[in-house]
Amino acid sequence: MHYAETPPPPELDGLVEAVWTLDVGASDWVDHQAVPDGCIELIRRHSGRSVWRREQPELFVTGLALRPAVLRFSGDARFTGIRLWPWAWHALGGERCSEFADDWRLVRGDSPLATLLAGDGDPMPRLGAAFREAAPPPLAAIRHATSVTGLARFTGLSERQLQRICARETGMAPRSYLRLLRFRTAVAGVQHAGALLAETAAASGYADQAHMTREFKSLGGLPPARARKHAKGPFI
Incomplete structure (x- = not known):
């Protein structure tokens, strides 16, 4: 699996978290587990097939994840995704994310949202145009x-x-959303080579390593020591 992220330019900070690409590159179907990160994902699948809860279309949006999700990809699946903060998704006219937490929705091909992921090109310029008059709240x-x-x-x-x-x-209280963001920071932290788990826990805002371990089991489905062996971006 080849996964890569491109951070947004400064003018999109606070609106776009990243643009990412995923090329499964396998000979058969594979399962990957994605974990909560506090963002909305607008995704175009360029080839292959994908299943989460049910078969997904070529263009869709995933809501805020509150628990780990097991995703199934055919080996030839290839994607481009835009990771948006919830308020940015709403600024683009997307439906209230509280309506599809832990789920996904079809994005119609004639929707203005579809133009953000038209073809295989870099969507960042189109995002810049879409948010030209917007500012992070x-x-x-x-x-x-x-x-x-x-x-x-x-x-x-x-x-x-x-x-x-x-x-x-x-769709949630600030403390609940902060919990997702703290976990997101920890998932990124365990991917740093040589980082001690206790140091990652402290840097992520947990009281101690045991606290972080409980959150990994709750939100990620496995302890951080196991997650760090397989983690790549939002997948563990």
Whole structure:
């Protein structure tokens, strides 16, 4: 499996998390487990087949994952995906992500969203045009927050206001969304060669390594020591 990510340019920071490509490159069907990362994925499959819960179309969007998902790909499957923050997905006119958590939705070929992943070309210029007049909302600061209190202090919003905004944009409470982001940081951290698990736990905001291990089992389905052996991007 060849998986690669391209980070967004500065003007898309807080809106686009990454553009990624995946080429399964296998002789038969394979299973991969994807884990929660707090983002919405707009995905075009260029070839092959894919199954999650049910057979997927060529163009679809996946909602916020709250638990690990086992994905099945045919060996010739090849994808391009855009990883969006929830508020950016809504800014593009996407349906409320709270309506399809842990699931996916078809994106119609005549939808304006389909033009973002037209053909095999780099979608970043089209994303730049789509978000030309947009700016990340105050909630985007949650990506760098460690607590709701700290987020409120940084944004100048009350915790009650943050509760309402986060519920609208993510379908969950700020603390619950922060949990997904903390886990996302830890999944990336265990992929760093030579990093000690205790150091990764501390850098990710966990109380200790045992706390991180519990979260890996809950959100990823396996302990971090096992995850680090197979982790590649969002797959473990």
